[in-house]
Amino acid sequence: MRLADLIGLTPAMTLFGLFILLPLLAAFVLSFFRWNGLGAPHWAGGANWVQFAHDPVAATSLVVTAKVVALSWVVQTPLSLALGLFTAGHQRYRAVYAACYVLPLLLSTAGIALMWEALLDPNFGGLAGLSHSLNLGFLQQNWLGNANLALYVIVAIIAWQFIPFHTLLYQMGRRQIPRVLYEAATLDGASGWQLFWRVTLPQLRYTIATSSTLMIVGALTYFDIIYIMTDGGPGYTTRVLSLDMYQAAFQQDQFGYASVLAVVLGVLGVGIAMLLIRFTGFASMESQQEGAA
Amino acid sequence: MRAGRLAVFLLATVWLVIVLAPIYYMVLASLRSQGSYLTVSPWLPTGGLTASEYGTVFAAGLGRYLLNSVIITAACILLTLAFSLGAAFRIVRKSSRASGAAFRLLLIGLAIPIQAIIVPLYLLIDKLHLYDTLAALILAMSAAAVPVSVLIMVSFIRDIPRELIGAMLVDGGTEWTVFRRLIWPLARPVLATLSIYDGLNVWNNFILPLVLTQSSNVAVLPLGLTKFEGQYAIDVPAVMAAVLLSVLPLVALFVVMRKQVMRSLGAIVLR
Numbered sequence: 025m026r027l028a029d030l031i032g033l034t035p036a037m038t039l040f041g042l043f044i045l046l047p048l049l050a051a052f053v054l055s056f057f058r059w060n061g062l063g064a065p066h067w068a069g070g071a072n073w074v075q076f077a078h079d080p081v082a083a084t085s086l087v088v089t090a091k092v093v094a095l096s097w098v099v100q101t102p103l104s105l106a107l108g109l110f111t112a113g114h115q116r117y118r119a120v121y122a123a124c125y126v127l128p129l130l131l132s133t134a135g136i137a138l139m140w141e142a143l144l145d146p147n148f149g150g151l152a153g154l155s156h157s158l159n160l161g162f163l164q165q166n167w168l169g170n171a172n173l174a175l176y177v178i179v180a181i182i183a184w185q186f187i188p189f190h191t192l193l194y195q196m197g198r199r200q201i202p203r204v205l206y207e208a209a210t211l212d213g214a215s216g217w218q219l220f221w222r223v224t225l226p227q228l229r230y231t232i233a234t235s236s237t238l239m240i241v242g243a244l245t246y247f248d249i250i251y252i253m254t255d256g257g258p259g260y261t262t263r264v265l266s267l268d269m270y271q272a273a274f275q276q277d278q279f280g281y282a283s284v285l286a287v288v289l290g291v292l293g294v295g296i297a298m299l300l301i302r303f304t305g306f307a308s309m310e311s312q313q314e315g316a317a
Numbered sequence: 318m319r320a321g322r323l324a325v326f327l328l329a330t331v332w333l334v335i336v337l338a339p340i341y342y343m344v345l346a347s348l349r350s351q352g353s354y355l356t357v358s359p360w361l362p363t364g365g366l367t368a369s370e371y372g373t374v375f376a377a378g379l380g381r382y383l384l385n386s387v388i389i390t391a392a393c394i395l396l397t398l399a400f401s402l403g404a405a406f407r408i409v410r411k412s413s414r415a416s417g418a419a420f421r422l423l424l425i426g427l428a429i430p431i432q433a434i435i436v437p438l439y440l441l442i443d444k445l446h447l448y449d450t451l452a453a454l455i456l457a458m459s460a461a462a463v464p465v466s467v468l469i470m471v472s473f474i475r476d477i478p479r480e481l482i483g484a485m486l487v488d489g490g491t492e493w494t495v496f497r498r499l500i501w502p503l504a505r506p507v508l509a510t511l512s513i514y515d516g517l518n519v520w521n522n523f524i525l526p527l528v529l530t531q532s533s534n535v536a537v538l539p540l541g542l543t544k545f546e547g548q549y550a551i552d553v554p555a556v557m558a559a560v561l562l563s564v565l566p567l568v569a570l571f572v573v574m575r576k577q578v579m580r581s582l583g584a585i586v587l588r
Contacts, residue, residue, distance in 0.1 A: 030409030033419050036400035036463050039358040043438060043460035044426055050437035103332070110329045120335055123575060127340060128580055132521035132565040134445040135560040138546055139343045142553050148542035151340045153359040184335070192583045207406075217322060248523040252543055273436045274528065282436050290433030297428030 048290065054283035061277050072284045082285070085268040087111020087243060088175065092264055094241040095179045096186075103106060104187050104235065109224070122195065128188045129294045133248035140181050141253060144168060171258045180260050181249055186242065190235045197231030198224065233299075241293050267290055344585040346466055347371070347557035354554050364411060370554040371562065374545065382541030386520055386563075389454045389537060393519045395510050397466050401511070402504065404463075405470035406496055408480075421469070426464035431524060436492070439528050449488060453529045454537065458522060462515045473507040513581035520567065538563040 059065035068161060076082050091233055111122035128136065143150040144167040155163035167177045205223050225232075247266040250256065256263030256271075265285060273282035348366040351503065396452060404423075438457060439448075447453040505544030523558045526540040536544060545559050564586050571578050 027555070032403040033416060034336065034406035036467060037419050037422070039396075039456065039460045040423065040426060040463045041402060042423065043457050044434060044463075044481075045422070047434035047437035047441060048429060051434060054437060054453055067521070074583055098324050103328075106325055106328055110325050118356065122579075123334055125336055126571070126579055128336060130352045130571060131564050132523065132539040132542070134521075134542045135563060137338055138542055138556050138560050141546075142346060145553075148359075148553070149356050150339070150346075150359050150497055155358070157358060171402060184339075187332075188336070188364070191580065196583050241428070241430065245432045247432060251527075253524075260555060264444055269436070270528075273439070279440070286433045286436050289430055293430040293433060294425065317479060 048273055051286045051290065055287050057280045057283075059279045061279055065211045065280070068280060072280045073283055076288070081260060081263070082265075082268060085265045088261070088263055089265045091175060091311045092179060092182070092246060093240055093243040095127045095176075096182055097239055099179060099183045100187050100190055100239055101232075101236065102191035103183070105194050105228075105232075107187065109198055110257055111191060111195045112198035122191075125188050125191055128185055131185075133185065133215040134252060136181065136185050137249045137252035138297050140184075141168075141250075144177065168254055169258055174258060174262050178250055178254065181253075182243065182246060185249070186239065190239065193231055193235045194228065197228050201227045208215055236254075237296060237299060240298050244296070245289055343557045343560060347561050348556055349554045351442065351552045365383065366580045369472060370552070370558040372556045373552070373563060377545065377548065377555075379535060379541065379545075379562060382536050382538045383562070385451060385537040385541075386527060387566075389451055390516050391453075392455045393459045393462065394516050394566045396455065397462040397515050398508055400459070401466035401470050402500075402508070405467050405474055405502060406558040408471055409468070409474040410492060410495070416451055420467075423464040423467050429554060431461055435524060435528055435578065442529055448529065449531045449535055451530075451535055454525060454535075457525050457529060458519045461525075462518065466511050466515060468503075469511060470507065477503060509577060513578055517567065519583070 028201060053067070056068060056070070057065035058068040058071065064102065090239050107125065109124065111118055131139070143288050146152055146164065146166045146169070151163045151165075151167070155161060163174060168174050184197045205227065206219060209219055245266050246264060247270065250264055250267055251270065256267050269282050269289065270284035272278045272285060342359065345362060345366075346359060347370060348362075348368060349357070350365070350367050353364055374462070392452050404419065407419050420551075433558070442448050442453045447456070481499060482495050486497060490498070521539060523539040524535075528535060530540065533541075533544065542559055542563060546556050572579060
């Protein structure tokens with residue numbers, strides 16, 4: 025290790041190692057201990073993992089998390105793709121649309137949660153008000169208190185928050201497709217639909233992979249809005265894995281068991297993101313790096 | 318295809334309404350008094366508007382949250398950019414075992430969800446006697462921003478033509494000259510992009526302040542907003558005013574440099 029390496033790499037790697045890698049390893053180690061945060065941790069072998077395997081709440085959380093992931097992808101991908109292609113056009117009104125679409129990205133998750141709480145309030149909320157003035161009875165619901173609705177409402181709000189980001193990704197992706205590809209295909213007599221299926225979609229495959237991975241990992245670890253708006257309720261209908269972990273650690277002081285849930289989240293997250301590195305350009309970056317060695 | 322285009326245009330317009338309507342509602346609600354919010358139609362700007370709730374939230378301590386957010390955002394941007402630029406320069410310019418290993422670790426780090434490390438991170442911060450301090454937030458959030466920042470910076474430095482660097486070295490320059498005369502001036506746009514990207518993430522982060530702080534005097538805006546909601550559960554206009562005030566700096570930034578912000582938001586895929 026040379027001095028220059030030391031000066032260049034050490035600050036970043038120290039910060040990263042101490043506050044990201046070390047906790048990651050610690051989560052793994054802690055998952056084999058029982059600890060309430062006070063006194064000394066007790067070695068527990070695989071007891072926490074056995075508890076996880078038999079915990080009905082954890083099982084429910086896994087199912088709810090899977091639902092959030094799947095629904096988020098199904099809702100967000102086609103909409104983001106369509107809106108991204110729309111905003112990739114260079115007409116002025118499309119730029120105005122695109123600028124407005126970005127607005128939710130500026131709001132914090134906490135802000136978004138509070139805004140939707142105000143809108144969804146069954147008595148004085150914006151949707152209830154709309155229901156009175158337009159005579160649309162279905163808009164007056166106990167949106168977050170109804171066990172059949174809450175999860176879908178949460179998925180919709182997550183979509184409201186993140187479709188803007190993915191729209192931006194697709195917009196950038198579409199603008200990078202060389203124009204000649206469309207010209208050549210048009211000369212060959214391709215119709216609008218064929219251009220979409222034969223040129224646009226295949227050319228966007230990396231964008232689709234990147235966007236989907238970010239979407240899936242994001243939904244997998246989704247926490248903020250659910251914590252603020254429903255805290256997992258009603259019942260366990262919106263209790264996702266990250267919330268389960270939070271409550272195990274910070275409300276029930278079971279740091280060992282919470283670490284099991286953290287490891288599960290981490291393995292799922294890293295596993296899915298490895299696919300990102302495989303299927304998108306990040307892998308080629310790494311090989312260039314090694315080629316330069 | 319004409320029908321297809323019309324359908325996309327309609328979809329785009331419906332989405333525009335879905336994006337703007339809640340924000341419009343929030344702005345309007347923030348301009349009501351607590352009493353009139355419950356009685357007048359919430360979607361029409363009739364029945365008297367007032368900015369008094371904005372005063373209410375400042376009186377209730379929003380200024381403190383705002384200041385805390387500004388402090389940690391500025392500190393995180395400085396720390397992350399300085400550290401990442403140094404690391405990225407080493408990784409690209411001098412491939413050694415150390416820099417290769419560092420780069421691979423950071424690639425993995427890119428994928429680690431913060432939720433997976435939050436429990437031990439809390440315990441670590443507690444051990445370091447940093448619990449409930451702004452320093453805890455600055456360190457944790459900067460660390461979380463390092464992987465993506467280094468990666469973007471690496472891909473940027475790699476795009477600088479080798480001939481330029483080579484010429485400089487032939488002329489008797491050192492690595493330090495290359496850094497100071499070439500990389501540093503060229504890096505300004507990517508530093509701006511990263512500042513906005515990292516800054517937005519820090520400004521809006523919720524889970525780290527939730528877990529690592531507790532007192533009102535170190536609460537940052539996202540956490541402060543939920544504290545307001547606890548205090549003023551029935552005063553919706555005050556809560557809406559607080560949310561809008563918390564986003565105001567970002568909206569100002571967006572208005573001044575819209576293109577740059579939009580690029581930055583997608584920074585994770587900039588290559």
